[in-house]
Amino acid sequence: MKKTILLLAIILTVSCKQDKQTNGKLNVVTTTTMITDLVKNIGGDLINVQGLMGSGVDPHLYKASEGDVTKLVDADIIFFNGLHLEGKLVEVFEKMTNKTPVALAEELDKTTLIGSDYFASNYDPHVWFNIDYFKLFAKKVTQILSDKDPENSANYIENKAKYLAKLDTLQKKINATIEMLPKDKRILVTAHDAFNYFGKNYGFEVVGLQGLSTATEAGVQDVQKLAAFIIEKDVKAIFIESSVPKRTIEALQAAVKSKGHEVVIGGTLYSDALGNAGTVEGTYIGMFEYNVNTIVNALK
Template identity: 70%
Template sequence: MKKSILIIAFFSLIFGCKNEKKASGKLQIVTTTTMITDLVKNIGGDVVDIKGLMGSGVDPHLYKASEGDVTKLANADIIFYNGLHLEGKLVEVFEKMKNKKTIAIADALDKNTLIGSEYFASNFDPHIWFNIDYWLQAGAFVSQTLEAELPEQAETFRKNWENYKAQLITLKAEITKTIEALPKEQRILVTAHDAFNYFGKSFNFEVVGLQGISTATEAGVQDVQKLAAFIIEHKVRAIFVESSVPKRTIEALQAAVKSKNHDVAIGGTLYSDALGTAGTVEGTYIGMFKYNVKTIVEALKASND
């Protein structure tokens, strides 16, 4: 019932307003995840007005639009979202917005290069931000979209993108150097769900998630026991909590390992489906990536020294 009310309210707002830009002339943009919000802010700069739907610690797999979100979406000139059914609960809303400019940044990527997933209707793993090369492609796509929408500010968007592009290239080089300090046989990353497969593919980590790729799937007792056996067999000494997934899932896994007379440490909390708190270093894509890699490498090195 609530879902129907939100959809009705959404269309009432769309047809009841002209959706004009504010008197400032700024482009009105709505973004879904915190990663996309950060990307668009770095490219759009001060000439756009950005409203992000999701905040720190929010799980996009389970996120549902509020009445306030409906208002933001109705008043937007452009809506940037991830796509590949990451925002599963918002798909129906986006599909009904035929007269709104909705942009899935995943459309910038060659689908033949993506990791397959049986958990999503798109049949692809949607956690594309953990491949920095993909994020570079997404950034170029966002810049081109903004340039076309607001031609008078095209030069600003291009300059902002070139600056941020250089930062992303530097980020990849720094992360690669940090990871090289960790022997390949120790690169086993066990987390709450499989958000890190693109990261693993990029940096030669074996990634195992307790809940699979989507947090909408529940981990059962057999899943916990199976992963506990894997941890023991491969002598994995550190596992990781995710900021957007309840800690109890990893604590249950740790308990299962200990019940078999083995120890496994919780190596820290990683940012997976959302950035850290706004205004902090981890509240940016670059800061999040550096923090995650530092946490992973230090925990796995310390536990295997």
């Protein structure tokens, strides 16, 4: 792995390009699907966007391929989440000398973030589940695109305004849907702790089987402890995550059953990645609304 990172660093240091490509559009590279969708909404047809990660991809474990290196070399701008979400890619970013990737989460007020003992940054990196944070991401993306491509700044600003209005509408829909779920039923059990910002905003107690990162495996004691919690709290449903193998939640369901109780799998939630491209769940807004509907329908 270290040799691979060193090779990537050498290629990136020597080959990084600064100018627009021949079609006159900025080449923008993004990491997670959430950021890819955001940048496309702000940049529209004025930029070329290439996302490194696809649907169902776990950013905690993602490793750069040779194809990714080519994309990074040709990029005018690179946007990533930060807060050590893309842990293995950060080693590559840190060795890039001719360009500085933009960590969108660095725009956030650290005093408002949820702490984490696992990540080196000491913050939970799943910040996109706070829509207000995602609005700040949109503003930062707009600023960077405008600075790099001032000729199209007015278009980027207009696109930002339209997208922020859509996020306002999303927030109103989500609030209305969650109000349908009694507060004593707002217990969200998933494969790993990706939903803490969601829980903080909407009054859910969130429990993840694997903790904040999927890099750590849940042990037998973790499963048994959470099974006891589900029984004690009379949790009706637990949830699979699209980017985490479903066997962990199935094992949890089996552990609950072995104790003489039943808990259903309420559906699959999108946590670290959006749904398939071209679907409603393949957009940030569609993903968020789908998750909320799935959670509320299973728990009420």
